[in-house]
Amino acid sequence: MHQIPWGISRSRTARSAKRFFDPDYASVLQRLIIEIVTEERPMPVTSLTRAVAMRHGWQRTGGRIFAQVQNGLHTVLVEEEFGTPFVWAPADRAERVPFRGLGNRAIRDVSRTEIAWMIDQNAVDLAATQDPTLELAHRLGINRLSKDARSYLDTSRQWQAGGS
Template sequence: MSAVNPDAFFDREYTAPLQAMIDHVITVEGPVRDDALARRIARAHGWLRTGSKIRDRVVTLARARFPMVQEEVGTFFWPAGTDQTRWPSFRHPAGDEPRPVDEIALPELVALAWVVKDEGITGEDAITAMARDAGLQKLRAASRDRLRRAWTMASSEGGE
């Protein structure tokens, strides 16, 4: 991968190195929500803020090479060659920072729901267990709703 060059971010000559960074993030961290991807690329360039021009450049380059799925919380870019309706496992947060539930693709949350189901946990306890496994200290209403939706999808696939 080429050296990071914030001064060249919008230059045509910088497209290939920038694309390589985007490819790496999506391949390693995907599915990844579009604004989270733009934020990762901006931080790699030393920027604390991710403005609309930065986001637009990153999303335009990602859109040209990766499948994307629109969810109610945003657009997710998926690694090439993956099934956008299923994800094999839930990726637990690295370190102490939980991943916001709205930045996790729904199929990955369904994979988490399957793990909880396999443990025999049901009902509201299942939602609480999913939140705990996701690393959440506090369960906001929006996160609860998203986890409940994933739980319902997992339950309808295999019956409860």
């Protein structure tokens, strides 16, 4: 899948920063949310909010923008992953999704479903190493594994293996 950078869009949804907070703009925002989620899924709600803001020409997101995006989430599926809400197009929800690279994402912006897919793809090699989490991190493109990233990957590995 080709990933479109957040600031660039092939979107057919007409966007208007001037109308963003108008009540009659809600349907436009909902269509844009569905387009972004379909292109980038799964993604944290915070990443979706940044993508919406950037597609309207804003470099930052604030409480009002976040609230508008939150109001438009009823057309997508929101699922908690280890305390972080991720959004999906309802028809696209899956237990495994091919890892699409880190790009400009932090590891906590990567769904456990992508990490589980990567574990599945590399199960033999990961089982043969002394530190499977470190090896997984390297395969994900993480050169320096922080304590937080290790914890997230360990939790994702437990989830992939059928734990909670």
